[in-house]
Each structure stands twice: as structure tokens, then as C-alpha cells.
Amino acid sequence: MLHREMLDRPVDERRYQGVVRPDKTVRWAVEQLALVEEKRRAGPSHLAALPGPLRELAELLTELGWDDLAALARREELRAYRKLDEPKPGAFAGRMVETMVALRRNLVEDGRYEEALAVADEQLAIDRHRSGQEETREWRTVLLTRLGRHEEALESAGAAVAELRAGLERAGLERAGRKSAGGAAAGLKLCHALTAFAERLDRVGRVAEAADATAEVLAFWRGQDDSRYQVARSLDELSDRLVRSGRGEEAYEVIVEVWPQLRRDDGYGELAEIWHNLAVRLLPLSHPRKALAAGSEAVRRHRARVHGAREQHRAVEERDDWDDDHRYAEWYLRERRRAELEESQERVRQAEQALREALRTLAACLRRLDRTDAAAAVEAEAASGSSSSAQ
Template sequence: MLGYVWPVVEELRGKPREEWPAPDALADALTELAEYFEEAGWDDFALRTHHEVLEFRRELGDPAKLRVVLTSLRDNLKRQERYEEALVVVQEELPLALRLAVPGERSTGIANTARYWITNFLGRLGRHAEAAENAREAVAELDGQELVPHSLPGYDLAHAWLEYAHRLAAIGEYDQAAEFTALNAAFWRDHGSGRNINGHSAFEELCLLQLRLGRFGDARVSADEAVAVLRKHADEEGDRQSLDDLAGGVHNHGNRLHDLGFFAEAVEAAQESADRYRALLAGAERRAVVMRAELRLAAALVSLGSRLHDEGRLGESLAANDEAIALATKHDEREIGSKELARAFNSRASLLITRGEYPEAAEAAAKSIDLYQTADGKAMARNTFALAAARAGSLDAALPASSQAVAHYREQHARDPYEYGYLLADALTDHAVVRSLRSERAEAEAAITESLARNEELAAFHPARYQRELDHARSVAARV
């Protein structure tokens, strides 16, 4: 294509405009050239070409063609993650697309898409209040909008509800976010399609919002509906994709059951997820499919080990953890393999602490610290390492790790008390142990006093989930 288009571009550049076959001949040729550059992965060259086309389109004044080049520019900048520039482009694109939109025709969908990308880019840039307002406007525009041909009735509005919910959650408006997520979930309950992933995701998100809001009965219903969507589809289809979706859905369901305080049921779900991934692995043939199945089984086994540990089934927990480490180690050169290995070693360290094998626990936690790439992951592993190292007598190594973990969770708690409240409380309990073992009584008492206050607040909010942590903090307080 380049061999055809480039000579045309060069020829037109060398001619006076009055000799061009059409006023927009060069713009059309440059558009083809930009498409070639993008197909070749040369987005920078394509971007320069789009800008040249844009100048011609502005000059020629055809609004439909101007809208097309703005869309191309927006998509190019999005791929390059140049969101500030992309936002400027789409903010010019939207009013033009709205002017060109004809009710009930594809042009309306183009305008809806432009509106969505304004919301998306604002969110990516951290301008969450503006993103929420733009998403609200999208809902208002779509409510009652004439159906676009070949689209699922109500789909665009349902999509806008969920997008608005995401933006509301980003500004802390969780009640409203739950309301619009529930609307989206109800839509997918009535309009199941494809792999039903939309319905599953909607109920998953609704469950998480209801948990945050303390609506635990509703959250259990949403959690059950989320996995039921995937069970139904797997029963109907029975293909590898639907069974893989179900294995992942059951894994998530186990996590939600744990969050809700249904610990025994969480073990059952974790076991089912591991069993399903094991069956999928047994049927895998191609190398990429085998790798994916092994990593997903490793993730399921880490969760299963943690759930078994919660229930005091230490031997079974260790066996699940051993298998998870073996599987994740096979792929530790990959980011996802390294992540699962980090989780597995941290889980192993916690288990070994319970078994009283402190030096081995500290060694496992140290590996986890090295493997984790995120600040949250490293904080969790440091907290585990600190407790293990202190119990093993390495008090000088334990204190800085514990202090770092507490500092991280305190900083994050200021941003989101719900997500980090229990992590901060747990880190403070362990920090009290470290300080006590160092004979730093005043510091130990300060840490456990704060831990008790935080755990009492958590247990009052959700006793089924957090009473265990409060009981543990009280036992530590009795010894400090």
C-alpha cells in the first residue's frame, strides 16, 4: 500500500491545488497513508499525518469528514496514552458529532461513543468530578433516545448507567453508584447474551458496593446471582470458554463469601474453583493454553490455601500452597507468574507463622517482598515478614519492615478507610507484637490500643467478618 499511496502524496504535494483532481485529493491520500502507518504500528507517523489531514478538513469545511479525522486522531492518541491531547480532540469531536447525529441512525451511536471517551479520558486524568458530570449527561441524553439500528434495545443506556456508577464511586458517592449498578445488573438479568460476562460483572460490582455500604444481605444475593449467571451459561454451552469463565467466577465467589464472613462456604468455593481449573488444565493442549491454565490454577490454589488456613486446616493448606508455588515457579519470568508466586510465598509465610516455624516463615516472606511489584503487595509481605522475623528473634530486621507496613496502610487509609481499615488494624496488631518482643512497652501499648479501637469499629460494622480479628487483637493485648 505504501508503494501506491506515497507516490500519489508526493505527486499532489508537487502540484498547485488548482491542478488536483479534487479539492480534497491530498487529504484523501494522506488519510490512506495514515491508515497504512497505523496498520504498521507507526502511530507517531500516523499522528503527524492525521494532523495534516485535520488542517485540510478545517479549511474545506465538510463537517462529516472533519468528524472522521477527529475520531481517528482521538483513537491514535488513546493508543499512545496521550490522554490530555486526546481529551482536547474529543471535546471538539463531540459537539460536531451531536450536530451530525440523526435520531435512530448510526450517527447517533458515534456521538454516544464520543461522549463516553470524554468521560473515560477525564477519569484517566484524575478529573473524577468532571467525569461523573459528563457521565450523568450521557445518561440523560440516552434516556429515551431512539434505538440505533442493529443494537440491543436499552444496551447503550445500560452501558451508560454502569459508566456513571464507576464515576460516582470514584468521587465517593457509593449509594448512587449502587443504584445505577443495580439498574445495569437488572438489564443484564433480563437480556443475557453471549458469554453473560456483562451480567456477571454487574452483579460482582454491585456486591462490592453493597459490602462497602453494609448491606450484607443484599450483597450475598448479588454474589449468588453473579455466579449463577455463569453456572447457567456453562450448563447450556459446556465449552472450554464457558467452563473457564465459571472457574473464575467461582473463585471470585469464594472471595466474596469470605468478605461476607461465610468462611466454611468460602473454602468450598475455593476448592471448586481449584478443581475446575485442574480439569481445564488436564484438557489443555497448546502451550499458551497450558500456561494460562497453570497460572489460573496457581491463583486458585493460593486462595484455597488461605481459606483452609482460616479454618485451621493447616496440613491441607500447606499442600495447596506447595502446589501453587510449583506451578507459579514454572512461569516466574512472566509478570503474572511472579505476582502469583509473591502471593503464594506470603500465604506460605502466614501459614508457617501459625505452625511456629518462624525462620522458614521469614524466608518465605522475604521472597514475597522481592517478588511483589506493587506498594500494596510489598506492604503486605513486609508486615508478614516483620512478625515472622520478630518471632524468630531477628528484632532489628523486624521493626523497620513493620513500621513501613503501618506507614503505608495509614497513608492509604486516609484515602480509602473502607479498603484499608482492616489492613491497618491488622498491621497495628502485629506491630504491637514486634514492639513487645523488643521490650518497647509504651510503643507496644500505643499500637495495640489503636488496633483494638479500629478492630472494635470493624467488628461493629460487620461482626461476621471481623470478630475473629478483634478476638486476636484482644489476645495480643492481654500479652502486651
């Protein structure tokens, strides 16, 4: 249970989420805790008045980045709802679920995954017919993965897929009906669940099964409007899993099939890594010309990324309002400015390194086609790290 002395701690500026000075939020939290203590003293007959102030207190503590204290407030709020629910079970189920969702978030932010998992399991037990179940199931799988319980995470992800399929079938939306509004929404949920399932299959070494699940994900995204990035990402994952499961020609066929859809992307730096991955993947599959085309596309897009990263870094360097935020101390603003510049420079460095790797892959494709002079020129550019190539 929360007590006043627990709030006597410094605020970590990096975790603070408020929009006013942190000391104001601390003061409000102290005042809110005083209100909670008043409601506590009122006794069991006034229990219904306690959850509201506890919820507001937990939100203030979350703003302050004190997730451990916010979790204490949420647990007390949950205990109050359980007591209130006893005379008529289910009357406060909705409020309890809302509190559990918030509590789980605080526990995750605090790195207490076992406790967060227990909360997710309890929520699923009492929340059988509510719309938030899919998100809770996803979090359950994520938490099991973070805890290193990969087989259990796979089982959890598989159960989510099976449940969503059953729901689609019951609603008559499994196939043609997905084109309706309800079918599209249900299909999207199934797509996300299949993506998580494929990741867990891959993690435990069942790569061929992961490829089959990813093929279904790709098919879904190809049928959606404005989904080029999702199509590209799914193709990248599918072709990788097909190659690793010994189905190289299937990987080539699916790449060729989706290729025209990828080329319609504007190409200003987006999907650069995916085009590079496709080039790397196609080269050992004895398709050097297709690998060369993918490698050339990757280099073109990586050049655009380098140019964009440099332009953004120049803009960061030229900003002169970095010390205008009156909420923070000067030392903190200087530290934040230094970190911002370092982060921006690191993005430039990473973009330049990615371009060099793409150039080396392009050179390998050219050598495979016996274009040795062109390959040597590209290799020299990659080795020099010259900035002129990216301008």
C-alpha cells in the same frame, strides 16, 4: 505538515500492523507523500483533491506504527475539510467527523491524551445528531480518567447516562419497549454507560451510588439471552460494592438470587475468579456454608484452568513453524519465539497461583465449619504447589 525526511526512520516490528514486508509499506508511504506534495503545489483551486491522498497516507503511516506522523496527516486533512466547508457550513461535517475519529485514535496510541480529548470535544460540538456520539462520549470519559481528572470523568459519564435515558423516554422505550429491537439496542447502550458511570462513582469514593447503578446493570444483563459472563461480572461488582458500602445482607441476597443462573455455566475454567470472590465475600457475612459451596466451585474451575493452561503451553512448545515467516529477520523470529514461550509459561504460573489462593480460601471455609481435617489437607495441597492436584 509532513515532509519527506520525516519518513527516514526505522520501523518498530512490534508496532507494525501491515501484512507485507515493512519496507514495502514504507515505499508506498513515500510514494503517497509525493502525491500529497503534488496536490499541495496545485494550490487552493485544487483543494478538494487533497484530503483523499492525505487519508490514504495516514492509513499507511498508521500501519507502520508511526501514529505521530499519521496524526500530522490527519490534521492536514482536517484543515482541508474545514476550508472546503466554509462556503456551505455542514457540507463536509461527516467527513470531518470521520477524520476526527481516526485522529483521536492516532493520538491515543501516541499517548497524547490532552490532544485526543480536545479532538473528542470538537467532534461532539459538530456531531450532534450522528450515531457515533456514544463512542466519542465514552472515549471522552476514558481520556479524562487517564489524565487523572476523575471528577470531570464522573461528570462526563453521568451526562452520557442522562442523555441516553432522555432518548429512551422520548422514544417511549424506557420500560416495556426495551423488548423491541430498538429498545434492546438502546438499553444496551444505557447499560454500557451505566457501567462506566458506576466505575467513576466508585473511583471517587461514592460506593453506595456505584452499587445502585450496578444493580441496574445486573438487571439488564439478567434479562438478556446468552449473557452469563456479563451477569457474573455484574454480580461480582455489585456484591463487592454492596459489602464496601455496609450493605452486606443485600449482597448476600443478590448472590443467592443469581446463584442458579451462574451454576448453569459449563464451568471449564470460566468464572473461576468470580466464584472465588464470592467465597471470600460470603465468609465474613456469616454464611459459611454458602461460602464453602462457592469456594468448592472456584477450586473446581481453577483446576480446569490450570489443566488448560498447561495443555496450551505444551502446544506452544511443540510448534515447529515459528521460524517460517519470511517477512521477518531470523533474530526477530527468535525473539518473538522466546517471548511467546515466556508468556505461555507465565499463564501457567498465574493459573497455578490462582488455584493455590482458591485452595486457601476453601480451607478457611472448612475451618469455619469445624472441618479441621479436610481444611488441613487442602492447606497442605496449597502449600505444596503439587501439580498432581490440577491434572
